[in-house]
Amino acid sequence: KKSERTISLPTPSPPNRQQDADIGDIVYYKGNQAVVQEIDSDRIRIFLVDDGTEEWINKNELDGNSNRVDIASQQDDDTDQLHRASADDVLPDDDDDDDENDDVDNTHTTNDEWVIPGCADGGMRFSGQLVRSFRLGAYKEENFIDSFLRTRKLVVIKDFNKEQMKLPVVAIETMADGSVYELISTKVMDEGGGSMFKMCTPKVLHMAYVQTAGPGLETVSIQDLLSRIADFGSLTPRKMVARLELFQSPAWTMDSTLQPSDFQEIPEEGQVGCGFICERLLHNLLLRHIKTKKSVSNTVADITICIQVRIFIPSLGVYKGVLMKKQIPSGSPPIQLPSSMRKIGPSRANNPLKGAFLVINRAGLDPSDNNKMIGRIPHIDPKSPVSCAKSFTPVVMSDMLIRMFIGLGVSREITYDYFKRSKSKHGLEHAFVRGVIDPTGKLPSGTVYLSGTKDCAEVCNELYVTRSPCLKFDDARMIPVITSKPSTLSINEWNWLERLPFGVLIFSLPKKGMKSIPEHISNGDLDGDRYFVCWSTKILENIKADPITDMPSTDVDVLNSILTTATAGCNTEQQHQSNPNWLKQAQDHMCATFIDTQKINQLIGCLYKMAHKTSDEHRSLRHADVTHYANAFAQALDNGKHGGKIELPAHLYHPLRENLQELLTKI
Numbered sequence: 001k002k003s004e005r006t007i008s009l010p011t012p013s014p015p016n017r018q019q020d021a022d023i024g025d026i027v028y029y030k031g032n033q034a035v036v037q038e039i040d041s042d043r044i045r046i047f048l049v050d051d052g053t054e055e056w057i058n059k060n061e062l063d064g065n066s067n068r069v070d071i072a073s074q075q076d077d078d079t080d081q082l083h084r085a086s087a088d089d090v091l092p093d094d095d096d097d098d099d100e101n102d103d104v105d106n107t108h109t110t111n112d113e114w115v116i117p118g119c120a121d122g123g124m125r126f127s128g129q130l131v132r133s134f135r136l137g138a139y140k141e142e143n144f145i146d147s148f149l150r151t152r153k154l155v156v157i158k159d160f161n162k163e164q165m166k167l168p169v170v171a172i173e174t175m176a177d178g179s180v181y182e183l184i185s186t187k188v189m190d191e192g193g194g195s196m197f198k199m200c201t202p203k204v205l206h207m208a209y210v211q212t213a214g215p216g217l218e219t220v221s222i223q224d225l226l227s228r229i230a231d232f233g234s235l236t237p238r239k240m241v242a243r244l245e246l247f248q249s250p251a252w253t254m255d256s257t258l259q260p261s262d263f264q265e266i267p268e269e270g271q272v273g274c275g276f277i278c279e280r281l282l283h284n285l286l287l288r289h290i291k292t293k294k295s296v297s298n299t300v301a302d303i304t305i306c307i308q309v310r311i312f313i314p315s316l317g318v319y320k321g322v323l324m325k326k327q328i329p330s331g332s333p334p335i336q337l338p339s340s341m342r343k344i345g346p347s348r349a350n351n352p353l354k355g356a357f358l359v360i361n362r363a364g365l366d367p368s369d370n371n372k373m374i375g376r377i378p379h380i381d382p383k384s385p386v387s388c389a390k391s392f393t394p395v396v397m398s399d400m401l402i403r404m405f406i407g408l409g410v411s412r413e414i415t416y417d418y419f420k421r422s423k424s425k426h427g428l429e430h431a432f433v434r435g436v437i438d439p440t441g442k443l444p445s446g447t448v449y450l451s452g453t454k455d456c457a458e459v460c461n462e463l464y465v466t467r468s469p470c471l472k473f474d475d476a477r478m479i480p481v482i483t484s485k486p487s488t489l490s491i492n493e494w495n496w497l498e499r500l501p502f503g504v505l506i507f508s509l510p511k512k513g514m515k516s517i518p519e520h521i522s523n524g525d526l527d528g529d530r531y532f533v534c535w536s537t538k539i540l541e542n543i544k545a546d547p548i549t550d551m552p553s554t555d556v557d558v559l560n561s562i563l564t565t566a567t568a569g570c571n572t573e574q575q576h577q578s579n580p581n582w583l584k585q586a587q588d589h590m591c592a593t594f595i596d597t598q599k600i601n602q603l604i605g606c607l608y609k610m611a612h613k614t615s616d617e618h619r620s621l622r623h624a625d626v627t628h629y630a631n632a633f634a635q636a637l638d639n640g641k642h643g644g645k646i647e648l649p650a651h652l653y654h655p656l657r658e659n660l661q662e663l664l665t666k667i
Contacts, residue, residue: 171587179214264333273527278334308364314352321527367503375502407621409544443508452502471630475522
């Protein structure tokens with residue numbers, strides 16, 4: 001049976017038991033490549049390369065064997081080429097029904113005396129399927145669904161395995177006691193509960209149900225309830241399913257004290273998902289919800305630059321994105337929302353819900369804890385009043401970022417020399433920072449500003465900027481960085497920018513009617529994306545990235561904002577006639593696409609690996625086949641929202657299984 005492995009860093013030394021791993025070693029955890037960051041007796045802290053997160057685990061949880069890699073000890077000839085993926089790295093496990101190893105049968109034959117009578121007939125069941133486990137506990141608000149469904153919410157988790165693939169997802173389930181549960185939202189998540197970009201981790205389907213009827217309960221219509229929040233009926237079923245996923249976004253905190261009058265819709269000018277919040281309101285909002293010592297809460301509120309949010313305002317619509325703090329004059333609405341943030345239009349119900357509901361996403365405050373530490377490193381901010389923690393260890397660069405350096409002209413020697421140095425805070429010259437739009441609106445077009453680096457001599461002239469995932473040559477760019485006051489900004493505006501702590505990359509507004517800078521970087525936006533920024537002189541002087549050239553925007557909101565008859569918030573996504581049976585159609589789509597969702601996830605992983613394998617074979621990111629695989633990968637990522645076939649030339653089909661080829665169309 002073929003195995004699915006992640007592509008490792010340079011040629012490893014002979015394998016050793018992972019339990020003997022040292023700090024800096026490459027190890028494997030649940031099939032994913034990781035780097036050992038810290039060792040504490042029988043526990044280790046690892047950095048997961050593919051998604052950039054850290055975890056404390058027991059040593060015995062690591063995969064059985066690993067290839068230890070000590071980059072510092074690599075010889076020049078060891079880094080002559082990246083470790084190549086074999087065909088086994090590319091092809092996922094076969095799904096043939098007669099593969100006895102696909103689904104391991106954990107039962108064993110034994111004497112009947114050793115099992116309870118009727119052991120195969122008992123158990124709790126939901127939609128005819130055995131409930132393997134469930135969690136007890138008091139009602140707890142973890143996302144927006146919890147806030148209005150409360151104890152009527154039930155989450156059912158379905159594995160993507162062969163047994164579960166044969167069983168349907170049901171829209172409505174009636175229990176023996178008369179309780180009725182109705183499907184409201186589905187979301188594919190990593191098995192551990194996170195929904196970050198991970199290429200090889202096992203996936204599960206989170207299905208949120210609402211109890212619409214039951215003993216002693218008032219019967220409710222979930223469609224009527226949702227219609228009082230926003231105009232779901234104007235969306236296509238596919239788009240509706242994607243928007244209902246916003247209801248399951250994990251929350252850091254939620255606030256219902258704001259009123260619709262606190263929000264103002266502004267025209268789309270290239271903000272691509274980033275709005276603004278008055279810095280006074282942001283400070284007070286955070287103080288209200290930070291449950292810790294007053295001195296600590298004041299510090300967090302003072303240094304927070306932006307927040308990632310979900311906003312529900314029945315009179316205006318549902319919004320998703322980032323709010324960057326801004327100096328907004330007193331008397332003006334303290335929150336400004338461009339139309340690119342609006343995902344659903346205002347409610348058309350006769351009795352829409354009142355007020356507004358703001359969700360701050362988990363890990364949605366910036367600067368992040370990691371960037372707070374980076375901002376205290378002496379060569380980045382020599383005047384920092386707080387020292388960087390001695391125990392701070394930078395996040396190790398992933399294989400994907402190393403490939404981009406090499407693919408864009410940086411020698412392997414320089415690349416791996418920087419990789420080695422960047423593992424220490426003393427040699428760190430890169431960071432993952434949140435992307436936001438210019439709150440002054442006055443930075444020169446085509447430039448960026450990296451907060452918290454006013455005293456960093458290394459940040460000058462240009463920055464190397466990309467975002468994950470980056471697979472092809474134009475997914476990374478060299479962008480001019482502002483380090484001295486432009487004539488377009490007042491002294492007060494410039495000083496305000498200079499006081500911001502390290503942690504965000506501020507993009508200038510594009511020229512009127514043109515694409516924004518983030519759209520040129522791996523088709524990015526500013527609704528929560530983090531951008532990889534590097535200012536290492538040795539890296540930058542060797543990078544050969546294509547310059548950004550002005551291109552007309554294809555965004556409907558931007559085009560509408562150019563017209564003199566356009567109004568703020570004219571997002572055309574809501575211009576369809578309302579559908580009276582929209583919830584049933586959305587539920588039918590959730591139930592019907594379960595198998596397709598699994599196939600899409602498999603295809604995404606295959607395309608990702610083939611893009612890397614092809615770039616290795618041709619020693620170039622600019623080869624046409626690399627671009628084709630990368631473009632198909634991007635289309636597959638968006639398939640859940642937009643649907644349609646994924647385009648790929650016929651000669652690139654052969655590494656993919658036939659059932660995955662069904663999702664493709666030839667170009």
